[in-house]
Amino acid sequence: MRRDKVQLSDTFKRHLAYRAHLAHPDPLVEYAYYTLCNVNSEHLEPGIDGCPPPNGTVSIPACGDDVAVEPLWRRTRPAVDQDWGPWEMQIGWVCPDELLPPFTQADFRQLTIEPPTAHRQPEGGDALVNRALIVYADEVERTFRTNLHGFEIDVIATPSEYAWDFGDGSTLTTTSPGAPYPSFELSHTYERVLTATVTLTTTWTGKYRVDEDPDGEWRDIEGTGETTTSLDPFDVVELRTRLTD
Structure with a gap:
């Protein structure tokens, strides 16, 4: 699986810097959450030390049932015995969801998803020309526990499409995993003698x-992943009848 480039928003990058500071405090850096005042002034200021008479308003985002998070501020100083510089806003008013890590298609494709087991009937041995070969896959769901940017995450991968390649130029794509005999939901009939390999590509x-x-919300991952598995090669033979004494 290829590795796609992941683009993190500036908001989330600054949130990661804040989390890193919490884990490893720097005496020359200080963070604080606080409301915003003087929005029309030359320099945005927090209300940490109080606000002069307001000269503007702040648009606070609507976050559904969640409460918007106050702006995050940061200030620094050259040395521990020197004065702090001015507060600088790192993140404005945001909804809590914007401070959670995005689990992207690239992250999804880094997971080692075990392909579903593919089957054919008749099992093993030769297959016959002009006789239906049944194929199906185990219906599975894969679960993962992983860490992304320091956040613990649960992931569920579910098959959404099954693409069968029968090795003779014929393919079949379906959203169903199929079923064993006596079902003929997914089947293929070979029209000539050959050695064939059935390959299943599953989209997740x-x-x-x-x-x-x-x-505790489950969120959809944009994009998909793929796995491929192949059955052992087999011969497709023609059944001939012979008259005997």
């Missing part, structure tokens, strides 16, 4: 949940 969709999300 995913959803994820972040431990730190107070809502």
